Amino acid sequence: MSSTDQGAPGVRITDLGDRPVSDARAPESLSERAAEARTHPVLTIDDFSVEYKGDRVVKAVRNVSLTLGRGEILGLAGESGCGKSTLAYGINRLLKPPAVITGGSAHFHSREGYVIDLNELGGEELRAFRWDKIAMVFQGAMNSLNPVITIQRQMEDIFSTHRPDMSRKDRRMRCGDLLERVGVDRARLRSFPHELSGGMRQRVMIAMAMALDPQVMIMDEPTTALDVVVQREILREITRLRAALGFAVIFITHDLPLLLEISDRIAVMREGEIVELGDAVELYTNPRHEYTRKLLASFPSLTGERGDFIRSGSHAQNGELV
Amino acid sequence: MSALEVRNLVKEYRLRNGRHSSILKAVDDVSFSIDSGRTVALVGQSGSGKSTLAKLLMQLERPTTGSIMLDGAPVRRAGAGLRQYRSDVQMVFQDPFASLNPYHSIAHHLGRPLILHGKAKGRDEVMAGVAKLLERVRLDPDMAQRKPHELSGGQRQRIAIARALAPEPKILVADEPVSMLDVSIRLGVLNLLADLQREENLGVFYITHDLATARHFSDDILVMFRGRIVERGPADDVILNPQHEYTRMLADAAPNPEKRLSA
DSSP: OGGGGGOHHHHHHHHHHHSOOOOTTSOTTSOHHHHHHHHSEEEEEEEEEEEEESSSEEEEEEEEEEEEETTOEEEEEOOTTSSHHHHHHHHTTOOOTTEEEEEEEEEEEOTTSOEEEGGGOOHHHHHHHBTTTEEEEOTTGGGOSOTTSOHHHHHHHHHHHHOTTSOHHHHHHHHHHHHHHTTOOGGGGGOOGGGSOHHHHHHHHHHHHHTTOOSEEEEESTTTTSOHHHHHHHHHHHHHHHHHHOOEEEEEESOHHHHHHHOSEEEEEETTEEEEEEEHHHHHHSOOSHHHHHHHHTSOOSSSOGGGSTHHHHHHHTTOOO | OOEEEEEEEEEEEEEEETTEEEEEEEEEEEEEEEETTOEEEEEOOTTSSHHHHHHHHTTSSOOSEEEEEETTEEOOSSHHHHHHHHHHEEEEOSOTTTSSOTTSOHHHHHHHHHHHTTSOOHHHHHHHHHHHHHHHTTOOGGGGGOOGGGSOHHHHHHHHHHHHHTTOOSEEEEESTTTTSOHHHHHHHHHHHHHHHHHHTOEEEEEESOHHHHHHHOSEEEEEETTEEEEEEEHHHHHHSOOSHHHHHHHHHSOOHHHHHHO
16 A cells, blocks of 8 residues: 555556546636546536435535646535535535435546446445545534544544554554655654644545545635645645645635635636636636626635725715725 | 823733743834824734734733823723723724624624623614614624624624724734634625724724735734834835835735746
8 A cells, every 4th residue: 555655646647647638618718627528527517416314305416516736736615504524425425314315417537448327336345336436524523533532543544444454564664654645754653633723633544645646636615714824834735735746625615815826727606506616817807707706706816906895885885986 | 083002001811831931022023103083004824922912902901011092091900991992993804704703793792891881771872773784884784683603704804803893992902803804895894894993083003914915905004023023114014115024024924926927
């Protein structure tokens, strides 16, 4: 297992990138990566729907179709209740009743060339698939570590479950290596979660998600509880590791400026539907859907014109433009 | 013109670790003033001492040394003087899901401060006051009979603002008032605060870690780092032309799509 450390998957990406883009329908404005998503997908979601069958049926995800390219960072933006987390849980088959997948499919395209229909997986297959191929960094990850056992025991759990043949010595080695990869001292293996800062706990969660060298990482609001400086460090870490290891990321957050900075493509979700999907720069400079425009306008620009809106906006209402 | 003035404020906490003890200076020699009709933003990372400073301003903690003065008079620590200070300086908390009591109606939340601070007497007067407060935060007066769980996050935070306005304060301390709200309604709440500040000549102390809104919604910005104010000045100057290394780091850390375009 430790041989995967050497960054071999990274080479694969560049290989794929060199192939000609065959899909003629791809709009010219989309970046190369967006085009690559069509030709070399790692995850394809077709017409995916999820309903919460409670007293009142709620259609949380409505006919969502998405393609995640190999090594791509896809941002999934939307406000609370728009279905973005439900979609992520649905892909990983983590939904619990009353949530039911009512239609559509999700396929995983392994780098080894085979395709897995996620809806068909069950029991042992599903358990083996999760974390190994698609790993997840959960919302509020800071609180999802077990408080009464050490970091080491939680991390070793992954290997004793998914790689039962691994020796204890190798497991220890690997856990330490993983921590170092996310910039945490391996001496921290002996720590309990409460002895780590929020940022460090988040790094541990990312290290755990990377443990089995997954091809897709789903990150559900991984930095929301952190302050901006720590958030910046974590984002750098994610982009660096993505470049080194070649996994694709679905990054879920309501923070559109953050997504615009790190993602290749962005999907904007509202009331269970994807209202706009496009290249990140394109979406920022030329948003097509009204809701995307509204979301973009919700974030004042740090360095842009001050007169954009807000203070001037409310002045304008009173008819006394400043 | 009234002003809240803080001079050489220090708050120390004693940390005990077994037999050893050390002192943490959560707020270290901080001086500034908030004038009516102006918004002052306080920015800094978690743990920089922002909330401790808010607690000191609200008289929820006692300063180790230094003074807080309102309109030139030192703040009383008890009795009628403290009560007067409490009606002059009010606070809006971060989490509107935790700061409203789920058992009580909106009318109760807004009526009680009116009664306690002697702004209204008798049922009719109180209900009229409640309706007026709801109007001031641009909510339907019919909302008075509802309970907090029937309201959205943005509506709840407007209730929290209305509650803070009830004693007719001169200064409003808002500690991360929109960080728990959905992004599309944040600006609405901030715009409301800006309107109130202008219409009622309120002094607003806006505590946040979001530099972009700090810049757009405040006149002056104070940057706090490890209990000290390391930089201060007009909002645009501090953000666009930061002098202190820490301010530069904060500004660089904030997500900024413009950076990607210019790169």
